[in-house]
Amino acid sequence: MPAVNDKTGGNMKKQKMFEEIEYEPTNVKELLTEMKDVSELITDLAYSAVIFDSKDIAEEVRELEFRMDKLLYQIRLTAMLASRTVEDAEQLSGLLQVASAAENISNAAGDIIKLLDTKIENRPFLPSLLQKADEKIRIINIPESSPMKDKTIQELRIESETGVRIIAIRRRKKWVYDPDDSTTLKENDMLIIRGVDDGYQRLKGFAEGKRGLNNE
């Protein structure tokens, strides 16, 4: 069995980023971009956790929430140090408002996963309810013979060909959240995706080797 390749992004890389940010001053633009990205990922993950009743995904939501706290703190410090004039301060207060809004969105995602603490018999309707949205969160498996295996997400152009976004990958016992373009897909990977029916059906057929990605 091939070992989990941590170089392809995911947890290890993110863990390292956590440490780096504590010791190095980072520029506000990078902090804010990350906050925006996390605020979008975290709600998808929160819905996924509820749909699949997954404690692992819920845990990742909690970690991202914690990460957002740190990012907001960093951004506040950096903004205060950068402010020299009244106009600076006015503009930076708007910037801080956006950062804090992104953090509030991630807190809401944190509240969504708290629903997992309620007894499962009280929420049997939640997965099916959330699956009635236009864009659904679903699972696609990569079988051994899949044309997708050993290819990167970028090579496959998954999102631009199908509109499907990969939220997370489960590889044996490990998870890769928010995989980046350079992540290589492996056989037996389980992808958690978000997309509309048409894109999902095409990607699923392609993953199973039954069709090309973009033919009718």
Place this chain on the structure above:
Amino acid sequence: MNEIEELFLEMKDTSELMVDLAYSALLYNSREIAEEVFNLEEMIDKLNAEIQKKSVSSAVKDKNVEKTLVMLRLATCIESIADGAMEIADVVLRDIEPHPILRMSVMESDSMITRVVVDKKSVIVDKTLGKTKLSSKTGMWVIAIRRGEKWFFGPDENTIVKKGDIIIVRGPKESEKELVEIASGRKRKF
């Protein structure tokens, strides 16, 4: 689908549209888009009030208190997300120009927002968004359309694209070039 579920899904869709619009407002420093986020917030409040009323009635009638609580808690979370979108849009509505870093952050984000003008030669002209399959063929999700002075926010699969429309989309960076080619009419098949 029952009535509460329908209201709930509309609320969830609206909250997601609001977040996309709020970031678009920042990117284009557009008061009009920011104002729409505030309009949608009013809709969220109405939907939430309606969900609360209907859920509580059903709890009384069917004695399903626990289920109702779960529903109400989820609706509250979605309302918080909508509030977040409003806070973001609020920055655009102030008298002071938003900090340039805000625009740059939106531009550098994983999911990109961009806008294109639809040329009369484009293959998507006079087709519904559903028919164009823009979202599942290019990954580009249309969040707003500007037609002359008019805006259509959160268009659905039945919305028809017209020549001269300015469409604002969210999607992967790698699709931007393709979208420009489709909108300009250079690319006929996608």
